[in-house]
Amino acid sequence: MTLMDPRLQEALDGERDPATLPPGLREAFARLAAAAQLLQEPPAVSVADRVMEQIRREASVPAVSPVGAALRLARWLARPRAVTLRLRPAWTLAIAAALAVVVLLPLGESVTPGEKEGIAQFVGHFPGARSVEVVGTFNDWRRGALPLSDEDHDGIWHGAVVLPAGQHEYMFVVDGERWVADPLAGRYVDDGFGAGRQNALLIVRP
Amino acid sequence: MRLLVAFALAAGSLAAQSPHARLEGRVPAAALPGIDSLIAQAAAESLPTEPLVQKALEGGAKGIPVKRLVNGVRHGLVQLRDARAIVSRSTPDRAALDGDVASVAAALARGLDPQLVERLLTGAPPPGEPPGPVLHAAADLVAHGFPADSAADLLRTAQQEGLHGPRLLDVAVAASHELQREGGRTPVEALARVRAMLPNVPVAAPPHPRAVTRRPGPGS
Numbered sequence: 001m002t003l004m005d006p007r008l009q010e011a012l013d014g015e016r017d018p019a020t021l022p023p024g025l026r027e028a029f030a031r032l033a034a035a036a037q038l039l040q041e042p043p044a045v046s047v048a049d050r051v052m053e054q055i056r057r058e059a060s061v062p063a064v065s066p067v068g069a070a071l072r073l074a075r076w077l078a079r080p081r082a083v084t085l086r087l088r089p090a091w092t093l094a095i096a097a098a099l100a101v102v103v104l105l106p107l108g109e110s111v112t113p114g115e116k117e118g119i120a121q122f123v124g125h126f127p128g129a130r131s132v133e134v135v136g137t138f139n140d141w142r143r144g145a146l147p148l149s150d151e152d153h154d155g156i157w158h159g160a161v162v163l164p165a166g167q168h169e170y171m172f173v174v175d176g177e178r179w180v181a182d183p184l185a186g187r188y189v190d191d192g193f194g195a196g197r198q199n200a201l202l203i204v205r206p
Numbered sequence: 207m208r209l210l211v212a213f214a215l216a217a218g219s220l221a222a223q224s225p226h227a228r229l230e231g232r233v234p235a236a237a238l239p240g241i242d243s244l245i246a247q248a249a250a251e252s253l254p255t256e257p258l259v260q261k262a263l264e265g266g267a268k269g270i271p272v273k274r275l276v277n278g279v280r281h282g283l284v285q286l287r288d289a290r291a292i293v294s295r296s297t298p299d300r301a302a303l304d305g306d307v308a309s310v311a312a313a314l315a316r317g318l319d320p321q322l323v324e325r326l327l328t329g330a331p332p333p334g335e336p337p338g339p340v341l342h343a344a345a346d347l348v349a350h351g352f353p354a355d356s357a358a359d360l361l362r363t364a365q366q367e368g369l370h371g372p373r374l375l376d377v378a379v380a381a382s383h384e385l386q387r388e389g390g391r392t393p394v395e396a397l398a399r400v401r402a403m404l405p406n407v408p409v410a411a412p413p414h415p416r417a418v419t420r421r422p423g424p425g426s
Contacts, residue, residue, distance in 0.1 A: 121413040141267040193278040
């Protein structure tokens with residue numbers, strides 16, 4: 001530690017006239033006196049003043065003002081932000097597959113019948129079946145056009161379709177080979193091929 | 207949406223095809239000449255041909271042997287002729303419509319007596335009303351064991367009370383519900399109960415499935 005010259009200390013304490021100091025000490029006295037002066041006077045605009053001024057300005061805008069809220073929201077939305085995205089390939093592929101299913105599959109599509117159309121609902125109990133479909137006059141007895149579904153695997157297969165109002169003959173085809181007249185149809189008609197087999201008959205109401 | 211458009215285009219293009227083109231590849235080649243001949247006869251007699259095309263497609267899809275398949279289509283042609291004769295007798299003042307003939311043929315296929323069908327057609331249906339609903343209502347009643355004449359009387363009364371079209375099917379449903387009611391009713395009692403309700407028989411509840419798709423292909 002460097003000790004201060006006692007003559008300089010006395011001058012700083014006002015006990016000695018600074019003019020009586022030797023030139024080197026007189027210069028040191030002038031620098032120290034200027035520094036002391038600077039510490040005694042507060043800065044023209046302090047940090048505290050700037051902070052308080054900002055708080056006062058923001059407080060002057062009502063918190064519930066829709067305009068203020070909108071401005072703050074707009075500023076928040078417009079302000080660029082850095083986002084870090086960390087992808088796991090397995091999850092990414094799963095999400096992409098789920099989106100593809102939702103976009104591409106027509107299942108669950110809601111359709112409103114026209115004036116001369118109605119909704120036909122098909123339900124069949126076929127426990128253990130691998131597939132059930134409906135074929136009939138409404139699809140030229142063509143296979144594969146109207147498959148039923150059993151999402152919860154309880155053996156109850158169902159489906160619904162918009163058809164023209166009127167009568168339609170149909171059959172269920174179970175596992176692609178077994179032809180079954182809908183046990184719940186309530187109406188049946190001889191199929192005319194001579195073996196005593198019947199088609200289910202559906203009457204669609206407009 | 208693309209799927210619906212595809213269905214619509216397919217339906218349009220197939221409907222425009224000739225019967226022969228629709229059947230080719232769908233029925234055994236050996237059956238095709240006989241079926242073509244029967245369809246040509248129907249067309250020559252101004253009978254609807256679509257029921258015969260459908261019967262042939264059905265037989266092809268079911269794998270019915272050739273002889274029985276052709277016989278099945280022939281049986282359909284005979285029913286159409288019978289049906290047209292009934293329609294012509296019932297409404298002699300106008301030409302028989304294809305739809306009416308097909309409806310009557312369907313009623314005959316369901317086992318309705320031709321005389322009962324004729325009686326229902328000459329009853330009190332509003333002019334121009336398709337006969338399908340009243341015929342199916344009668345067939346439903348007969349299938350549930352109601353006497354044919356009493357069933358026809360009930361339906362005629364319902365028509366006079368202002369019920370028509372699919373509402374006549376509600377009459378048949380109401381009668382079968384009365385028959386199944388606890389305590390037991392005879393068919394005659396059930397019909398009397400429904401007659402007393404007319405015209406206020408309950409309306410059938412429409413189906414409310416979770417998901418509905420468009421018609422899955424061309425049809426009749």
